[in-house]
Amino acid sequence: MIALRIRDIAKPNGPFGRTKLFADIAAGRLVARKVGRSTVILADDWRKYLEGIPRASAA
8 A cells, every 4th residue: 555645746847736635635535644744645545536537628
């Protein structure tokens, strides 16, 4: 089982910012866990979150 930290997922200039991730955690769209002061997301939960994002429509 792999755990990812928010700082590893929310990279500068990446598609996901910290604010968006924490908003989705608060809304229940992304499952997160606390380990001490760190917020972690299990790789399986991250995959499910990504799979739940709507596909982009063809332009």
